[in-house]
Amino acid sequence: MAFVYEQRVEFRDTDAAGIAHFSVFFTWMEEAEHAALRSLGLSVMPRPDRDPGGAESAIPQVTWPRVSAQCDYVRPLRFEDDVQVTVTLGKVGNKSLTYQFQFSRGEETIANGQVTVVCCSFVNGHLKSTEIPAEIATRLQTLVA
Template structure:
């Protein structure tokens, strides 16, 4: 199972040739991940009184590119939870678009690894095990 969303390529996302700049994919991956978490009822940045008070800093990101996307293309974005460890999660994010004939064209595939961290009073992070209720929600994706 996976979470799906869409994104319109804006002019600011493109280079001088009108093709999506490679760097645009990283904020889109994060945004899609956050949409997925919110859809599951998981806060991206909890309030200090929330229990569990955890957040998800990135420890690894990457993206491989297959085909160009251009200004005003609609991108289909699919987020999959591919591995849940004791304290880390690995996501795969697939980008695609339709060609003029209606076929699906793969555009890029990214990966993100995040680590569960507790927010310390006064700031700072401490690595933590993924709480059971959050793990159960992520396993449903």
């Protein structure tokens, strides 16, 4: 099932022609990913402030650095346009995920993006890739296309 994130093109997101700057699509992909994860009770960063005895404590503390990001543009967005960012998971590996993002304005496709992330834990202050924990993989299945 897809997750849909709503966004409005703000003035700060535009170039001199009033068109959404290419780089803002990468920010929107990240915001949409974070919102999708939060909707599943997950986060992209370990949260040591969580109650160790609470419901969240059963979720392993991992983080998701990006290893690849791309975006293909079809139509422009302009200041104050509303855009829907649809998030799905394309490829799910043992240690990595590839998110697919479709940007649309109503029925119009505006752009398509893709971000690959790797599941990592902190070991002695350094990131180390690790298999996606079962509890997280189960929750992520709802985003599989």
